[in-house]
Amino acid sequence: xxxxxxITVLLYMLSAAGYFAFLFYQKEILYRAGFLLILAGxxxxxLTIGTTFFTSGQxxxxxxxxxxxxxxxxxxxxxxVFQSRFKLKVxxxxxxxxISLVMVAVSAVPKTPIEPQGIFKSFWLISHVSAVFVxxxxxxxxxxxxxxxxxxxxxxxxxxxxxFFKRLPSLDMLDATGYTCIIVGFTxxxxxxxxxxxxxxxxxxxxxxxxxxxxxxxxxxxxxxxLLHERLTVGxxxxxxxxxxxxxxxxxxxxxxxxxxxxxxxxxGFTGV
Amino acid sequence: xxxxxxxxxxxxxxTAPVELRECIAFSEDETATALEALKNAPDILEVxxxxxxxxxxxxxxxxxxxxxxxxxxxxxxxxNQIPISRFEDSLYVHRGDDAVRHIFRVAASLDSMVLGEPQxxxxxxxxxxxxxxxxxxxxxxxxxxxxxxxxxKRIRTETGIGDHAVSISYAAIELGRKIFGSLExxxxxxxxxxxxxxxxxxHLIRNRxxxxxxxxxxxxxxxxxxxxxxxxxxxxxxxVHTVADVxxxxxxxxxxxxxxxxxxxxxxxxxxxxxPLFFIDIAVPRDIDPEINRLANTYVYDIDDLKxxxxxxxxxxxxxAVKGERIIDEAVIKFRQWFESLEIVPTIKAIRxxxxxxxxTELKKTLQGESLPPSAHETVRRMAHSMVNxxxxxxxxxxxxxxxxxxxxxxxxxxxxLFRLDE
Numbered sequence: 001x002x003x004x005x006x007i008t009v010l011l012y013m014l015s016a017a018g019y020f021a022f023l024f025y026q027k028e029i030l031y032r033a034g035f036l037l038i039l040a041g042x043x044x045x046x047l048t049i050g051t052t053f054f055t056s057g058q059x060x061x062x063x064x065x066x067x068x069x070x071x072x073x074x075x076x077x078x079x080x081v082f083q084s085r086f087k088l089k090v091x092x093x094x095x096x097x098x099i100s101l102v103m104v105a106v107s108a109v110p111k112t113p114i115e116p117q118g119i120f121k122s123f124w125l126i127s128h129v130s131a132v133f134v135x136x137x138x139x140x141x142x143x144x145x146x147x148x149x150x151x152x153x154x155x156x157x158x159x160x161x162x163x164f165f166k167r168l169p170s171l172d173m174l175d176a177t178g179y180t181c182i183i184v185g186f187t188x189x190x191x192x193x194x195x196x197x198x199x200x201x202x203x204x205x206x207x208x209x210x211x212x213x214x215x216x217x218x219x220x221x222x223x224x225x226x227l228l229h230e231r232l233t234v235g236x237x238x239x240x241x242x243x244x245x246x247x248x249x250x251x252x253x254x255x256x257x258x259x260x261x262x263x264x265x266x267x268x269g270f271t272g273v
Numbered sequence: 274x275x276x277x278x279x280x281x282x283x284x285x286x287x288t289a290p291v292e293l294r295e296c297i298a299f300s301e302d303e304t305a306t307a308l309e310a311l312k313n314a315p316d317i318l319e320v321x322x323x324x325x326x327x328x329x330x331x332x333x334x335x336x337x338x339x340x341x342x343x344x345x346x347x348x349x350x351x352x353n354q355i356p357i358s359r360f361e362d363s364l365y366v367h368r369g370d371d372a373v374r375h376i377f378r379v380a381a382s383l384d385s386m387v388l389g390e391p392q393x394x395x396x397x398x399x400x401x402x403x404x405x406x407x408x409x410x411x412x413x414x415x416x417x418x419x420x421x422x423x424x425x426k427r428i429r430t431e432t433g434i435g436d437h438a439v440s441i442s443y444a445a446i447e448l449g450r451k452i453f454g455s456l457e458x459x460x461x462x463x464x465x466x467x468x469x470x471x472x473x474x475x476h477l478i479r480n481r482x483x484x485x486x487x488x489x490x491x492x493x494x495x496x497x498x499x500x501x502x503x504x505x506x507x508x509x510x511x512x513v514h515t516v517a518d519v520x521x522x523x524x525x526x527x528x529x530x531x532x533x534x535x536x537x538x539x540x541x542x543x544x545x546x547x548x549p550l551f552f553i554d555i556a557v558p559r560d561i562d563p564e565i566n567r568l569a570n571t572y573v574y575d576i577d578d579l580k581x582x583x584x585x586x587x588x589x590x591x592x593x594a595v596k597g598e599r600i601i602d603e604a605v606i607k608f609r610q611w612f613e614s615l616e617i618v619p620t621i622k623a624i625r626x627x628x629x630x631x632x633x634t635e636l637k638k639t640l641q642g643e644s645l646p647p648s649a650h651e652t653v654r655r656m657a658h659s660m661v662n663x664x665x666x667x668x669x670x671x672x673x674x675x676x677x678x679x680x681x682x683x684x685x686x687x688x689x690x691l692f693r694l695d696e
Contacts, residue, residue, distance in 0.1 A: 156448065157566060170454035171454075172452065172453050234546065237548075238547065238570040
């Protein structure tokens with residue numbers, strides 16, 4: 001198990017190196033290497049999580065260690081799907097290091113003992129947690145694309161194209177793919193919240209209980225909803241949308257981690273959203 | 274020794290920012306007046322004025338170079354009503370070979386903002402045509418300009434400089450691609466006219482842009498251009514309204530003020546739901562308020578800004594430029610030989626007339642006394658003149674043969690001193 005995680009981390013890191021080499025030298029083969037390495041890492045990662053899932057029979061998001069691992073896995077998976085759909089090769093310079101970072105954190109976080117609980121077998125909970133993770137992964141990508149957008153736009157606005165001008169795709173493409181990520185993320189987040197409500201109803205008898213994590217999830221959802229609304233009505237796009245995607249992800253991170261460290265609530269035990 | 278010199282003074286995109294160039298640029302009508310005024314300045318024998326959006330240059334043939342430069346400077350200041358101190362630091366002054374080399378380089382587009390861009394040669398031809406119309410070009414400039422056209426043509430055919438579609442429009446399209454991804458079906462608005470702007474539109478058409486609208490102060494011209502680009506003509510008054518529906522605006526009018534301001538655009542961007550808008554401002558003075566660039570999703574590039582993008586892709590062309598420089602060096606040497614030979618003929622003529630004058634005076638003195646019979650007068654006169662011819666024969670041959678070789682003006686100098694021609 002430990003070995004598998006180390007291999008996974010190494011593969012992700014190598015992939016990050018490949019993507020960076022691609023950024024500098026713009027050789028197709030480097031991009032391919034980055035992609036295949038991250039794919040290999042993802043397979044190892046899947047094996048790790050799958051083993052835990054099958055041996056324990058529970059969805060492995062029971063402590064910070066597991067939760068982070070699943071979060072990283074979701075980002076890697078989402079990135080792979082994304083990469084095969086859009087020709088945004090350069091995004092690897094954001095995704096691969098991010099996933100590596102998450103996985104380094106995973107191996108650093110001790111595995112706290114898990115109290116046997118029945119809840120991780122519930123259909124609603126599994127749906128809730130998985131949907132939220134996919135949503136988070138999509139928002140993480142939107143944030144990365146937003147950063148790339150800001151870099152590219154800054155170069156064009158400042159009339160100093162420089163290093164990134166040729167290496168980054170067009171503003172239109174970054175804007176459109178970022179928007180797609182937000183839509184996907186928002187859809188999954190909404191689904192995750194609904195299944196969460198249903199689960200809460202079955203366990204605590206009420207949909208909403210003003211738990212800090214619930215409140216912050218609500219804030220996150222409202223934030224992204226506002227972003228989408230503005231885009232559809234007055235056409236918020238470009239720089240503003242990119243900045244919002246980055247801020248949104250910061251709020252999301254706080255909801256995901258900050259709430260557990262700083263505030264208390266019934267999500268506290270397992271750090272999942 | 275009196276020797277007229279070729280002098281070039283000017284400023285260009287490398288030495289002066291667009292704000293300054295706008296102040297100094299001469300319009301077509303102004304050029305004629307300016308030429309005449311310059312020609313009347315003391316010490317200026319011949320003059321040509323080149324004013325494009327990237328450069329203002331005065332090519333002079335002058336007796337006293339220093340004073341000619343001063344009067345040209347003062348003229349520019351007076352004509353454009355700006356103090357000399359504002360542009361003096363941006364000026365370059367080239368003399369003799371350097372001036373010749375400079376004009377060759379400019380014509381061959383080696384000095385252009387966009388290396389190898391084709392418009393400049395046409396602009397120089399136009400400037401020369403004006404100079405001939407105003408009769409401000411003479412023997413030296415006529416020869417120099419013809420050599421210039423020849424050199425530019427030779428460089429274009431013998432090097433790869435002109436092969437690439439390098440031009441402002443090329444750079445603009447690169448940028449457009451980075452903003453819009455694909456230019457396909459993007460709507461374009463052309464405001465004004467001009468070779469460079471039209472070239473940009475043609476470039477865009479090759480990239481399969483969508484509708485093209487053309488606006489012009491003279492509606493007839495708009496209709497004409499619209500026909501050529503298979504677009505639609507609009508009235509100048511509809512301009513702001515039209516901008517709301519297009520993606521790319523190419524502007525190249527002669528307007529002294531901005532034709533679109535930040536205030537106008539602010540409202541428009543809401544209306545167009547923040548779809549990106551790309552302005553290519555080719556005009557000098559500028560048409561588009563640069564402040565517009567600070568609005569969200571609008572990008573304004575003037576001619577200077579485009580330079581930054583161009584520098585990215587000129588490296589491989591630099592090699593061809595070296596070849597071009599070689600051709601120019603060769604042409605500069607040849608031109609100098611011709612120019613110096615121009616000095617030899619007057620020198621020889623001056624020596625001859627001096628000797629003939631001496632012969633004439635002495636003849637008069639000799640023949641005044643009546644010691645000689647009138648029948649001998651003619652013989653004595655013939656003898657005097659043939660002596661002048663014989664004496665001149667060898668020096669003339671030497672001057673013609675050696676006087677203009679390898680740029681040696683040494684013989685000329687000595688000859689003029691020996692005969693005190695310059696006193």
